[in-house]
Amino acid sequence: TRSTRPKRLLRAVQKNATRGDPLSVISAIDHFCRHSEWAMNVGDEKGSILDSVVSELNPNTSLELGTYCGYSTVRIARLLPPGARLITLEFNPDYAAVARQVISWAGVQDKVELVEGPSGDLIPQMKERFGVETFDFVFLDHWKDRYLPDTNLLEECGLLRKGAVLLADNVICPGTPEYLAYIRNSPRYESRYFQSHLEYTKVEDGLEKSVFLG
């Protein structure tokens, strides 16, 4: 019953957001993180960049690595066309339990499949267990030292469609140096850096958008 930050964030959503209204859930979390407690959601500034990438791509099948409390899950899911779906992977069961409730409060649960477990084990199961052919969009926001191994896994499992977009959070802070070096030097990707700030702060951070060329 010990109160944790994710549980306090969920309480703020249930108190301040309207059921079935994803935008009110997003702003309730941003308000909580700006005025009460910082939390590691992608946030409103980087979130707007995420929104523009998703809106332009209109992905049918998306993967999110690192759900946390479900903030970016809701940001992505609210923009998906009917029939499109988002699979989100979370290793931490306490985060997953809160995220399920945030996702339901926003009313986007029908577009989202939240799977608990290590991404390194779950990615090879995507085809036969989750009926995925290929992903159109991948949002990387989990453990920073898993970005590169999981990207290699996605490649090896043939899970990236030609033209698929990888969008990676925190490439500056906390930083993902090995991932950046790989993706920026690989002839199989076309990459672009979107400069921004660490959520709810003035610290520099940014998103790396990479198109898989096949």
Ligand SMILES: O=C(NCCO)c1cc(-c2ccc(F)cc2)cc(O)c1O
């Ligand atoms: O670890 C992260 N995510 C995976 C969680 O399972 C993460 C951390 C931070 C962050 C933390 C502490 C600090 F001082 C600066 C940044 C920010 C983020 O956006 C993140 O996604």
Ligand SMILES: [Mg+2]
């Ligand atoms: Mg992040």
